[in-house]
Amino acid sequence: MAERLSRDFFNRSTLLVAPELLGKIMVFGSMAGVITETEAYIGQNDPACHAARGKTPRNAVMFGPAGFSYVYFIYGMYYCLNFVTEDEGFPGAVLIRGLMLIEPSPLHLNGPGKLCRHLRITRDHNAIDLIESNLLYVKDSPLAPPYEATPRIGISRGQEKLWRFMVKK
């Protein structure tokens, strides 16, 4: 019986959490799927990180305890879902970019915008505690799929970092 991931799982280096989330089961309401692609965003020295220039109303949850959702609105039409990592006060998050949906029907959601659009994740789902919520959480899994690390997508700075993690086909 797969257990829910604990606060301690998320309260670590983002570069450990992001690849380890691959193969885990994300649950949102009646929908569930296997995480297939993630990206790490880490602190004030990562120019692509929303928290690079300090705390704002939008990114505030990134500065809080690990294990919370961070949902933001982008390009006037899409939401993106992240899980907060690292110690409280240190902003870090993992962007969920790919999900192999299993329930209620198989579907590969590739891309953070498409993922949130299909699951109907919106700003209403920002700052959900993944350890306490029965709506949004992540279940452990024995899967530890092989993956590759590549540059992150859609950013103009920080492209030299190989902080995108995707399950090998």
Place this chain on the structure above:
DNA sequence: ACCCCGATCGTA
């Protein structure tokens, strides 16, 4: 108050 541009996606 204003302006630029973005952790995207679908179409050309």
Place this chain on the structure above:
DNA sequence: ACGATCGGGGTT
């Protein structure tokens, strides 16, 4: 390669 579409955040 590019347009759609609009909120956030830095700047005036």
